[in-house]
Amino acid sequence: MSAIVRPATVLVTGARGYLGGRLVQYLAGRGRAVHGTSRSDRPAPDGWPAGVPLTKLDPLGDPAAAIAALSGVGTVIHLAAANEGRSASEPDAALAETGAGTRRLVEAAVAAGVERFVFLSTIHVYGTPLRGLLSETDRVRPVHPYAITHQVGEAFTLAASDAGRIEGVVIRLSNAIGAPAWIDVDRWTLLANDLARQAVRTGEVVLRTPGQWRDFIALSDVCQAVERIIDAPSQALRDGIVNLASGRTSRVDDIAVRVARAAEKELGRPIVVHGPTPDVGAAEPPFTLSVDRLQRLGLVLSTTESLDHALAETIRLLKHRSLRTDSPRPR
The missing domain is CATH 3.90.25 (UDP-galactose 4-epimerase; domain 1)
Structure with missing residues:
Protein backbone atom coordinates (compact mmCIF):
# COMPACT_ATOMS: atom_id res chain seq x y z
CA MET A 1 0.00 0.00 0.00
CA SER A 2 1.37 3.41 -0.91
CA ALA A 3 1.93 5.96 1.83
CA ILE A 4 -0.70 8.64 2.41
CA VAL A 5 0.47 12.00 1.09
CA ARG A 6 -0.77 14.75 3.40
CA PRO A 7 -1.22 18.38 2.33
CA ALA A 8 1.94 20.26 3.22
CA THR A 9 0.54 22.99 5.46
CA VAL A 10 0.97 22.58 9.21
CA LEU A 11 -1.25 24.77 11.40
CA VAL A 12 -0.03 25.51 14.94
CA THR A 13 -2.51 26.82 17.50
CA GLY A 14 -1.15 28.80 20.45
CA ALA A 15 1.54 30.04 18.07
CA ARG A 16 2.37 33.11 20.16
CA GLY A 17 3.17 30.91 23.18
CA TYR A 18 6.29 29.32 24.64
CA LEU A 19 6.42 26.13 22.60
CA GLY A 20 4.21 27.43 19.79
CA GLY A 21 6.54 30.29 18.91
CA ARG A 22 9.61 28.08 18.84
CA LEU A 23 7.81 25.43 16.83
CA VAL A 24 6.63 27.93 14.20
CA GLN A 25 10.17 29.31 13.90
CA TYR A 26 11.61 25.81 13.62
CA LEU A 27 9.16 24.55 10.99
CA ALA A 28 9.48 27.74 8.93
CA GLY A 29 13.26 27.42 9.11
CA ARG A 30 12.95 23.87 7.81
CA GLY A 31 11.10 25.17 4.76
CA ARG A 32 7.72 23.86 5.86
CA ALA A 33 4.48 25.60 4.95
CA VAL A 34 3.28 26.65 8.39
CA HIS A 35 0.38 28.77 9.63
CA GLY A 36 0.13 30.09 13.18
CA THR A 37 -3.03 30.94 15.06
CA SER A 38 -3.75 32.66 18.35
CA ARG A 39 -6.82 33.63 20.34
CA SER A 40 -5.37 37.15 20.39
CA ASP A 41 -5.76 39.55 17.47
CA ARG A 42 -2.60 41.47 18.35
CA PRO A 43 -0.02 42.01 15.58
CA ALA A 44 2.69 39.41 15.13
CA PRO A 45 5.52 39.81 17.67
CA ASP A 46 9.02 40.94 16.74
CA GLY A 47 10.88 37.96 15.34
CA TRP A 48 7.84 36.35 13.75
CA PRO A 49 9.03 34.45 10.63
CA ALA A 50 8.59 36.34 7.40
CA GLY A 51 5.90 34.96 5.14
CA VAL A 52 4.21 32.92 7.88
CA PRO A 53 0.56 33.85 8.44
CA LEU A 54 -0.65 34.53 11.98
CA THR A 55 -4.41 34.72 12.33
CA LYS A 56 -6.92 34.84 15.14
CA LEU A 57 -8.64 31.55 15.92
CA ASP A 58 -10.70 30.89 19.04
CA PRO A 59 -11.57 27.19 19.30
CA LEU A 60 -14.61 28.18 21.39
CA GLY A 61 -15.72 30.74 18.80
CA ASP A 62 -17.60 30.43 15.52
CA PRO A 63 -17.33 26.83 14.20
CA ALA A 64 -17.59 28.03 10.61
CA ALA A 65 -14.62 30.34 11.12
CA ALA A 66 -12.58 27.46 12.54
CA ILE A 67 -13.44 25.21 9.59
CA ALA A 68 -12.45 27.96 7.18
CA ALA A 69 -9.14 28.49 9.01
CA LEU A 70 -8.34 24.78 8.73
CA SER A 71 -9.25 24.45 5.06
CA GLY A 72 -6.32 23.05 3.09
CA VAL A 73 -4.36 22.15 6.22
CA GLY A 74 -2.77 18.71 6.39
CA THR A 75 -1.79 18.62 10.07
CA VAL A 76 -3.00 20.56 13.10
CA ILE A 77 -0.68 20.87 16.10
CA HIS A 78 -2.91 21.99 18.94
CA LEU A 79 -1.07 23.86 21.71
CA ALA A 80 -3.67 26.44 22.74
CA ALA A 81 -4.65 25.56 26.31
CA ALA A 82 -4.91 27.05 29.79
CA ASN A 83 -1.55 27.01 31.59
CA GLU A 84 -0.89 25.61 35.07
CA GLY A 85 -1.67 28.82 36.92
CA ARG A 86 -4.94 29.52 35.15
CA SER A 87 -5.98 25.87 35.47
CA ALA A 88 -5.46 26.03 39.24
CA SER A 89 -7.14 29.39 39.79
CA GLU A 90 -9.98 29.01 37.29
CA PRO A 91 -10.52 25.26 36.75
CA ASP A 92 -13.95 25.64 35.16
CA ALA A 93 -12.66 28.13 32.62
CA ALA A 94 -9.63 25.91 31.99
CA LEU A 95 -11.87 22.90 31.42
CA ALA A 96 -13.78 24.86 28.77
CA GLU A 97 -10.62 26.25 27.18
CA THR A 98 -8.60 23.04 27.08
CA GLY A 99 -11.28 20.34 27.08
CA ALA A 100 -14.18 21.80 25.12
CA GLY A 101 -11.81 23.88 23.00
CA THR A 102 -10.00 20.73 21.90
CA ARG A 103 -13.27 18.92 21.14
CA ARG A 104 -14.50 21.76 18.98
CA LEU A 105 -11.20 22.08 17.15
CA VAL A 106 -11.18 18.34 16.45
CA GLU A 107 -14.68 18.67 14.98
CA ALA A 108 -13.57 21.60 12.83
CA ALA A 109 -10.53 19.62 11.66
CA VAL A 110 -12.72 16.67 10.68
CA ALA A 111 -15.09 18.96 8.78
CA ALA A 112 -12.18 20.67 7.00
CA GLY A 113 -10.64 17.37 5.89
CA VAL A 114 -7.48 17.62 8.02
CA GLU A 115 -5.54 14.34 7.96
CA ARG A 116 -3.73 14.40 11.31
CA PHE A 117 -4.57 16.17 14.58
CA VAL A 118 -1.76 16.37 17.16
CA PHE A 119 -2.65 17.36 20.73
CA LEU A 120 0.14 18.48 23.08
CA SER A 121 -0.58 17.07 26.51
CA THR A 122 1.52 16.63 29.66
CA ILE A 123 3.27 13.81 31.48
CA HIS A 124 1.32 14.83 34.57
CA VAL A 125 -1.72 12.93 33.30
CA TYR A 126 0.09 9.92 34.85
CA GLY A 127 -0.52 11.40 38.30
CA THR A 128 1.11 13.42 41.07
CA PRO A 129 3.69 12.56 42.27
CA LEU A 130 5.11 10.57 39.38
CA ARG A 131 6.26 7.08 40.37
CA GLY A 132 7.96 4.16 38.65
CA LEU A 133 8.56 3.51 34.96
CA LEU A 134 5.88 5.41 33.05
CA SER A 135 4.94 4.23 29.56
CA GLU A 136 2.20 5.26 27.19
CA THR A 137 0.15 2.15 28.04
CA ASP A 138 -0.08 3.00 31.76
CA ARG A 139 -3.37 4.08 33.27
CA VAL A 140 -3.68 7.84 33.69
CA ARG A 141 -4.64 9.33 37.07
CA PRO A 142 -4.36 13.13 36.77
CA VAL A 143 -4.63 15.18 39.97
CA HIS A 144 -3.90 18.84 39.14
CA PRO A 145 -6.57 20.69 37.11
CA TYR A 146 -3.96 21.33 34.41
CA ALA A 147 -3.43 17.58 33.99
CA ILE A 148 -7.15 16.78 34.28
CA THR A 149 -8.11 19.23 31.54
CA HIS A 150 -5.37 17.90 29.29
CA GLN A 151 -6.56 14.36 29.84
CA VAL A 152 -9.98 15.50 28.61
CA GLY A 153 -8.32 16.93 25.49
CA GLU A 154 -6.53 13.62 25.01
CA ALA A 155 -9.80 11.72 25.25
CA PHE A 156 -11.54 13.79 22.58
CA THR A 157 -8.52 13.50 20.26
CA LEU A 158 -8.20 9.74 20.62
CA ALA A 159 -11.97 9.10 20.46
CA ALA A 160 -12.15 10.79 17.05
CA SER A 161 -9.12 8.81 15.95
CA ASP A 162 -10.50 5.48 17.17
CA ALA A 163 -13.73 6.19 15.28
CA GLY A 164 -11.73 6.64 12.07
CA ARG A 165 -12.80 10.26 11.67
CA ILE A 166 -9.28 11.70 11.77
CA GLU A 167 -5.81 10.48 12.66
CA GLY A 168 -5.27 11.68 16.24
CA VAL A 169 -1.94 11.80 18.04
CA VAL A 170 -1.32 12.70 21.69
CA ILE A 171 2.12 13.90 22.76
CA ARG A 172 2.80 13.83 26.52
CA LEU A 173 5.49 16.43 27.10
CA SER A 174 7.83 16.57 30.08
CA ASN A 175 9.66 19.73 31.26
CA ALA A 176 10.95 21.77 28.31
CA ILE A 177 13.96 24.07 28.70
CA GLY A 178 15.02 26.84 26.34
CA ALA A 179 14.55 30.44 25.31
CA PRO A 180 11.11 31.52 24.14
CA ALA A 181 10.85 32.85 20.61
CA TRP A 182 10.22 36.34 21.99
CA ILE A 183 10.83 37.93 25.36
CA ASP A 184 7.20 38.78 26.17
CA VAL A 185 6.06 35.16 26.29
CA ASP A 186 4.46 34.78 29.72
CA ARG A 187 6.33 31.64 30.81
CA TRP A 188 9.09 33.10 32.96
CA THR A 189 7.72 31.27 36.01
CA LEU A 190 8.86 27.92 34.59
CA PHE A 216 14.10 17.93 31.36
CA ILE A 217 14.20 18.20 27.58
CA ALA A 218 15.57 20.98 25.39
CA LEU A 219 13.06 22.97 23.31
CA SER A 220 15.22 22.37 20.24
CA ASP A 221 14.78 18.63 20.76
CA VAL A 222 11.04 19.07 21.32
CA CYS A 223 10.70 20.82 17.95
CA GLN A 224 12.73 18.15 16.19
CA ALA A 225 10.63 15.39 17.76
CA VAL A 226 7.31 17.04 16.93
CA GLU A 227 8.34 17.30 13.28
CA ARG A 228 9.33 13.64 13.26
CA ILE A 229 6.00 12.68 14.85
CA ILE A 230 3.85 14.66 12.42
CA ASP A 231 5.67 13.00 9.50
CA ALA A 232 5.72 9.47 10.94
CA PRO A 233 3.68 6.76 9.21
CA SER A 234 0.53 5.78 11.07
CA GLN A 235 1.77 2.31 11.98
CA ALA A 236 4.85 3.78 13.69
CA LEU A 237 2.65 5.71 16.13
CA ARG A 238 0.88 2.61 17.46
CA ASP A 239 -2.12 3.72 19.56
CA GLY A 240 -1.40 7.39 18.91
CA ILE A 241 0.26 8.28 22.24
CA VAL A 242 3.93 9.30 22.55
CA ASN A 243 5.93 10.40 25.60
CA LEU A 244 8.10 13.35 24.59
CA ALA A 245 10.85 13.36 27.19
CA SER A 246 14.56 12.79 27.58
CA GLY A 247 14.08 9.56 29.52
CA ARG A 248 16.55 10.81 32.13
CA THR A 288 11.50 7.37 34.71
CA LEU A 289 9.62 8.18 31.54
CA SER A 290 9.75 5.51 28.87
CA VAL A 291 10.97 6.90 25.55
CA ASP A 292 10.97 3.61 23.63
CA ARG A 293 8.44 4.95 21.12
CA LEU A 294 10.56 8.03 20.44
CA GLN A 295 13.60 5.85 19.94
CA ARG A 296 11.70 3.70 17.44
CA LEU A 297 11.19 6.89 15.44
CA GLY A 298 14.98 7.31 15.39
CA LEU A 299 15.13 10.01 18.06
CA VAL A 300 17.64 10.25 20.91
CA LEU A 301 17.00 13.49 22.74
CA SER A 302 18.42 15.98 25.24
Whole structure:
Protein backbone atom coordinates (compact mmCIF):
# COMPACT_ATOMS: atom_id res chain seq x y z
CA MET A 1 0.00 0.00 0.00
CA SER A 2 1.37 3.41 -0.91
CA ALA A 3 1.93 5.96 1.83
CA ILE A 4 -0.70 8.64 2.41
CA VAL A 5 0.47 12.00 1.09
CA ARG A 6 -0.77 14.75 3.40
CA PRO A 7 -1.22 18.38 2.33
CA ALA A 8 1.94 20.26 3.22
CA THR A 9 0.54 22.99 5.46
CA VAL A 10 0.97 22.58 9.21
CA LEU A 11 -1.25 24.77 11.40
CA VAL A 12 -0.03 25.51 14.94
CA THR A 13 -2.51 26.82 17.50
CA GLY A 14 -1.15 28.80 20.45
CA ALA A 15 1.54 30.04 18.07
CA ARG A 16 2.37 33.11 20.16
CA GLY A 17 3.17 30.91 23.18
CA TYR A 18 6.29 29.32 24.64
CA LEU A 19 6.42 26.13 22.60
CA GLY A 20 4.21 27.43 19.79
CA GLY A 21 6.54 30.29 18.91
CA ARG A 22 9.61 28.08 18.84
CA LEU A 23 7.81 25.43 16.83
CA VAL A 24 6.63 27.93 14.20
CA GLN A 25 10.17 29.31 13.90
CA TYR A 26 11.61 25.81 13.62
CA LEU A 27 9.16 24.55 10.99
CA ALA A 28 9.48 27.74 8.93
CA GLY A 29 13.26 27.42 9.11
CA ARG A 30 12.95 23.87 7.81
CA GLY A 31 11.10 25.17 4.76
CA ARG A 32 7.72 23.86 5.86
CA ALA A 33 4.48 25.60 4.95
CA VAL A 34 3.28 26.65 8.39
CA HIS A 35 0.38 28.77 9.63
CA GLY A 36 0.13 30.09 13.18
CA THR A 37 -3.03 30.94 15.06
CA SER A 38 -3.75 32.66 18.35
CA ARG A 39 -6.82 33.63 20.34
CA SER A 40 -5.37 37.15 20.39
CA ASP A 41 -5.76 39.55 17.47
CA ARG A 42 -2.60 41.47 18.35
CA PRO A 43 -0.02 42.01 15.58
CA ALA A 44 2.69 39.41 15.13
CA PRO A 45 5.52 39.81 17.67
CA ASP A 46 9.02 40.94 16.74
CA GLY A 47 10.88 37.96 15.34
CA TRP A 48 7.84 36.35 13.75
CA PRO A 49 9.03 34.45 10.63
CA ALA A 50 8.59 36.34 7.40
CA GLY A 51 5.90 34.96 5.14
CA VAL A 52 4.21 32.92 7.88
CA PRO A 53 0.56 33.85 8.44
CA LEU A 54 -0.65 34.53 11.98
CA THR A 55 -4.41 34.72 12.33
CA LYS A 56 -6.92 34.84 15.14
CA LEU A 57 -8.64 31.55 15.92
CA ASP A 58 -10.70 30.89 19.04
CA PRO A 59 -11.57 27.19 19.30
CA LEU A 60 -14.61 28.18 21.39
CA GLY A 61 -15.72 30.74 18.80
CA ASP A 62 -17.60 30.43 15.52
CA PRO A 63 -17.33 26.83 14.20
CA ALA A 64 -17.59 28.03 10.61
CA ALA A 65 -14.62 30.34 11.12
CA ALA A 66 -12.58 27.46 12.54
CA ILE A 67 -13.44 25.21 9.59
CA ALA A 68 -12.45 27.96 7.18
CA ALA A 69 -9.14 28.49 9.01
CA LEU A 70 -8.34 24.78 8.73
CA SER A 71 -9.25 24.45 5.06
CA GLY A 72 -6.32 23.05 3.09
CA VAL A 73 -4.36 22.15 6.22
CA GLY A 74 -2.77 18.71 6.39
CA THR A 75 -1.79 18.62 10.07
CA VAL A 76 -3.00 20.56 13.10
CA ILE A 77 -0.68 20.87 16.10
CA HIS A 78 -2.91 21.99 18.94
CA LEU A 79 -1.07 23.86 21.71
CA ALA A 80 -3.67 26.44 22.74
CA ALA A 81 -4.65 25.56 26.31
CA ALA A 82 -4.91 27.05 29.79
CA ASN A 83 -1.55 27.01 31.59
CA GLU A 84 -0.89 25.61 35.07
CA GLY A 85 -1.67 28.82 36.92
CA ARG A 86 -4.94 29.52 35.15
CA SER A 87 -5.98 25.87 35.47
CA ALA A 88 -5.46 26.03 39.24
CA SER A 89 -7.14 29.39 39.79
CA GLU A 90 -9.98 29.01 37.29
CA PRO A 91 -10.52 25.26 36.75
CA ASP A 92 -13.95 25.64 35.16
CA ALA A 93 -12.66 28.13 32.62
CA ALA A 94 -9.63 25.91 31.99
CA LEU A 95 -11.87 22.90 31.42
CA ALA A 96 -13.78 24.86 28.77
CA GLU A 97 -10.62 26.25 27.18
CA THR A 98 -8.60 23.04 27.08
CA GLY A 99 -11.28 20.34 27.08
CA ALA A 100 -14.18 21.80 25.12
CA GLY A 101 -11.81 23.88 23.00
CA THR A 102 -10.00 20.73 21.90
CA ARG A 103 -13.27 18.92 21.14
CA ARG A 104 -14.50 21.76 18.98
CA LEU A 105 -11.20 22.08 17.15
CA VAL A 106 -11.18 18.34 16.45
CA GLU A 107 -14.68 18.67 14.98
CA ALA A 108 -13.57 21.60 12.83
CA ALA A 109 -10.53 19.62 11.66
CA VAL A 110 -12.72 16.67 10.68
CA ALA A 111 -15.09 18.96 8.78
CA ALA A 112 -12.18 20.67 7.00
CA GLY A 113 -10.64 17.37 5.89
CA VAL A 114 -7.48 17.62 8.02
CA GLU A 115 -5.54 14.34 7.96
CA ARG A 116 -3.73 14.40 11.31
CA PHE A 117 -4.57 16.17 14.58
CA VAL A 118 -1.76 16.37 17.16
CA PHE A 119 -2.65 17.36 20.73
CA LEU A 120 0.14 18.48 23.08
CA SER A 121 -0.58 17.07 26.51
CA THR A 122 1.52 16.63 29.66
CA ILE A 123 3.27 13.81 31.48
CA HIS A 124 1.32 14.83 34.57
CA VAL A 125 -1.72 12.93 33.30
CA TYR A 126 0.09 9.92 34.85
CA GLY A 127 -0.52 11.40 38.30
CA THR A 128 1.11 13.42 41.07
CA PRO A 129 3.69 12.56 42.27
CA LEU A 130 5.11 10.57 39.38
CA ARG A 131 6.26 7.08 40.37
CA GLY A 132 7.96 4.16 38.65
CA LEU A 133 8.56 3.51 34.96
CA LEU A 134 5.88 5.41 33.05
CA SER A 135 4.94 4.23 29.56
CA GLU A 136 2.20 5.26 27.19
CA THR A 137 0.15 2.15 28.04
CA ASP A 138 -0.08 3.00 31.76
CA ARG A 139 -3.37 4.08 33.27
CA VAL A 140 -3.68 7.84 33.69
CA ARG A 141 -4.64 9.33 37.07
CA PRO A 142 -4.36 13.13 36.77
CA VAL A 143 -4.63 15.18 39.97
CA HIS A 144 -3.90 18.84 39.14
CA PRO A 145 -6.57 20.69 37.11
CA TYR A 146 -3.96 21.33 34.41
CA ALA A 147 -3.43 17.58 33.99
CA ILE A 148 -7.15 16.78 34.28
CA THR A 149 -8.11 19.23 31.54
CA HIS A 150 -5.37 17.90 29.29
CA GLN A 151 -6.56 14.36 29.84
CA VAL A 152 -9.98 15.50 28.61
CA GLY A 153 -8.32 16.93 25.49
CA GLU A 154 -6.53 13.62 25.01
CA ALA A 155 -9.80 11.72 25.25
CA PHE A 156 -11.54 13.79 22.58
CA THR A 157 -8.52 13.50 20.26
CA LEU A 158 -8.20 9.74 20.62
CA ALA A 159 -11.97 9.10 20.46
CA ALA A 160 -12.15 10.79 17.05
CA SER A 161 -9.12 8.81 15.95
CA ASP A 162 -10.50 5.48 17.17
CA ALA A 163 -13.73 6.19 15.28
CA GLY A 164 -11.73 6.64 12.07
CA ARG A 165 -12.80 10.26 11.67
CA ILE A 166 -9.28 11.70 11.77
CA GLU A 167 -5.81 10.48 12.66
CA GLY A 168 -5.27 11.68 16.24
CA VAL A 169 -1.94 11.80 18.04
CA VAL A 170 -1.32 12.70 21.69
CA ILE A 171 2.12 13.90 22.76
CA ARG A 172 2.80 13.83 26.52
CA LEU A 173 5.49 16.43 27.10
CA SER A 174 7.83 16.57 30.08
CA ASN A 175 9.66 19.73 31.26
CA ALA A 176 10.95 21.77 28.31
CA ILE A 177 13.96 24.07 28.70
CA GLY A 178 15.02 26.84 26.34
CA ALA A 179 14.55 30.44 25.31
CA PRO A 180 11.11 31.52 24.14
CA ALA A 181 10.85 32.85 20.61
CA TRP A 182 10.22 36.34 21.99
CA ILE A 183 10.83 37.93 25.36
CA ASP A 184 7.20 38.78 26.17
CA VAL A 185 6.06 35.16 26.29
CA ASP A 186 4.46 34.78 29.72
CA ARG A 187 6.33 31.64 30.81
CA TRP A 188 9.09 33.10 32.96
CA THR A 189 7.72 31.27 36.01
CA LEU A 190 8.86 27.92 34.59
CA LEU A 191 11.72 26.60 36.71
CA ALA A 192 14.70 26.99 34.39
CA ASN A 193 13.41 30.28 32.95
CA ASP A 194 12.86 31.70 36.43
CA LEU A 195 16.34 30.66 37.56
CA ALA A 196 17.91 32.15 34.45
CA ARG A 197 16.05 35.42 34.95
CA GLN A 198 17.24 35.57 38.58
CA ALA A 199 20.84 35.05 37.48
CA VAL A 200 20.73 37.88 34.94
CA ARG A 201 18.84 40.32 37.16
CA THR A 202 20.44 39.72 40.55
CA GLY A 203 23.60 37.68 40.09
CA GLU A 204 22.06 35.00 42.30
CA VAL A 205 20.06 31.80 41.79
CA VAL A 206 17.61 30.93 44.57
CA LEU A 207 16.06 27.47 44.33
CA ARG A 208 12.82 27.45 46.29
CA THR A 209 11.94 23.77 45.76
CA PRO A 210 15.17 21.79 46.28
CA GLY A 211 15.18 18.01 46.09
CA GLN A 212 12.49 17.61 43.43
CA TRP A 213 13.03 15.29 40.48
CA ARG A 214 12.07 16.09 36.89
CA ASP A 215 12.68 14.99 33.32
CA PHE A 216 14.10 17.93 31.36
CA ILE A 217 14.20 18.20 27.58
CA ALA A 218 15.57 20.98 25.39
CA LEU A 219 13.06 22.97 23.31
CA SER A 220 15.22 22.37 20.24
CA ASP A 221 14.78 18.63 20.76
CA VAL A 222 11.04 19.07 21.32
CA CYS A 223 10.70 20.82 17.95
CA GLN A 224 12.73 18.15 16.19
CA ALA A 225 10.63 15.39 17.76
CA VAL A 226 7.31 17.04 16.93
CA GLU A 227 8.34 17.30 13.28
CA ARG A 228 9.33 13.64 13.26
CA ILE A 229 6.00 12.68 14.85
CA ILE A 230 3.85 14.66 12.42
CA ASP A 231 5.67 13.00 9.50
CA ALA A 232 5.72 9.47 10.94
CA PRO A 233 3.68 6.76 9.21
CA SER A 234 0.53 5.78 11.07
CA GLN A 235 1.77 2.31 11.98
CA ALA A 236 4.85 3.78 13.69
CA LEU A 237 2.65 5.71 16.13
CA ARG A 238 0.88 2.61 17.46
CA ASP A 239 -2.12 3.72 19.56
CA GLY A 240 -1.40 7.39 18.91
CA ILE A 241 0.26 8.28 22.24
CA VAL A 242 3.93 9.30 22.55
CA ASN A 243 5.93 10.40 25.60
CA LEU A 244 8.10 13.35 24.59
CA ALA A 245 10.85 13.36 27.19
CA SER A 246 14.56 12.79 27.58
CA GLY A 247 14.08 9.56 29.52
CA ARG A 248 16.55 10.81 32.13
CA THR A 249 15.37 12.06 35.52
CA SER A 250 17.45 14.62 37.39
CA ARG A 251 17.12 16.81 40.45
CA VAL A 252 16.14 20.44 40.12
CA ASP A 253 19.19 21.19 42.26
CA ASP A 254 21.40 20.06 39.38
CA ILE A 255 19.59 22.37 36.97
CA ALA A 256 20.05 25.31 39.36
CA VAL A 257 23.80 24.73 39.40
CA ARG A 258 23.91 24.37 35.62
CA VAL A 259 21.96 27.60 35.17
CA ALA A 260 24.50 29.38 37.37
CA ARG A 261 27.44 27.95 35.41
CA ALA A 262 25.82 28.93 32.09
CA ALA A 263 25.16 32.43 33.41
CA GLU A 264 28.75 32.84 34.62
CA LYS A 265 30.00 31.92 31.16
CA GLU A 266 27.57 34.20 29.30
CA LEU A 267 27.70 37.16 31.70
CA GLY A 268 31.35 36.99 32.72
CA ARG A 269 30.67 37.33 36.44
CA PRO A 270 30.20 34.94 39.40
CA ILE A 271 26.69 33.70 40.20
CA VAL A 272 25.84 32.65 43.76
CA VAL A 273 23.55 29.64 44.15
CA HIS A 274 21.23 29.30 47.16
CA GLY A 275 19.09 26.34 48.06
CA PRO A 276 20.43 23.14 46.47
CA THR A 277 20.60 20.20 48.83
CA PRO A 278 23.86 18.35 49.40
CA ASP A 279 24.71 15.76 46.74
CA VAL A 280 22.77 12.63 47.64
CA GLY A 281 25.01 10.45 45.50
CA ALA A 282 23.30 7.09 45.09
CA ALA A 283 19.73 8.34 45.54
CA GLU A 284 17.44 6.74 42.96
CA PRO A 285 15.02 8.92 40.99
CA PRO A 286 11.39 8.14 41.88
CA PHE A 287 10.26 7.89 38.25
CA THR A 288 11.50 7.37 34.71
CA LEU A 289 9.62 8.18 31.54
CA SER A 290 9.75 5.51 28.87
CA VAL A 291 10.97 6.90 25.55
CA ASP A 292 10.97 3.61 23.63
CA ARG A 293 8.44 4.95 21.12
CA LEU A 294 10.56 8.03 20.44
CA GLN A 295 13.60 5.85 19.94
CA ARG A 296 11.70 3.70 17.44
CA LEU A 297 11.19 6.89 15.44
CA GLY A 298 14.98 7.31 15.39
CA LEU A 299 15.13 10.01 18.06
CA VAL A 300 17.64 10.25 20.91
CA LEU A 301 17.00 13.49 22.74
CA SER A 302 18.42 15.98 25.24
CA THR A 303 22.02 15.15 25.82
CA THR A 304 23.90 17.17 28.41
CA GLU A 305 25.11 19.41 25.60
CA SER A 306 21.63 20.22 24.29
CA LEU A 307 20.36 21.11 27.76
CA ASP A 308 23.37 23.34 28.39
CA HIS A 309 22.80 25.03 25.04
CA ALA A 310 19.14 25.59 25.95
CA LEU A 311 20.13 27.25 29.23
CA ALA A 312 22.77 29.39 27.50
CA GLU A 313 20.32 30.64 24.85
CA THR A 314 17.89 31.64 27.59
CA ILE A 315 20.60 33.60 29.39
CA ARG A 316 21.59 35.32 26.14
CA LEU A 317 18.01 36.38 25.40
CA LEU A 318 17.64 37.86 28.89
CA LYS A 319 21.05 39.53 28.67
CA HIS A 320 20.16 41.11 25.32
CA ARG A 321 16.86 42.39 26.69
CA SER A 322 18.62 43.75 29.78
CA LEU A 323 21.18 45.60 27.66
CA ARG A 324 18.43 47.10 25.50
CA THR A 325 16.44 48.16 28.56
CA ASP A 326 19.45 49.69 30.28
CA SER A 327 20.73 51.55 27.23
CA PRO A 328 20.14 55.31 27.26
CA ARG A 329 17.25 56.39 25.07
CA PRO A 330 18.10 58.66 22.16
CA ARG A 331 17.11 62.28 22.69
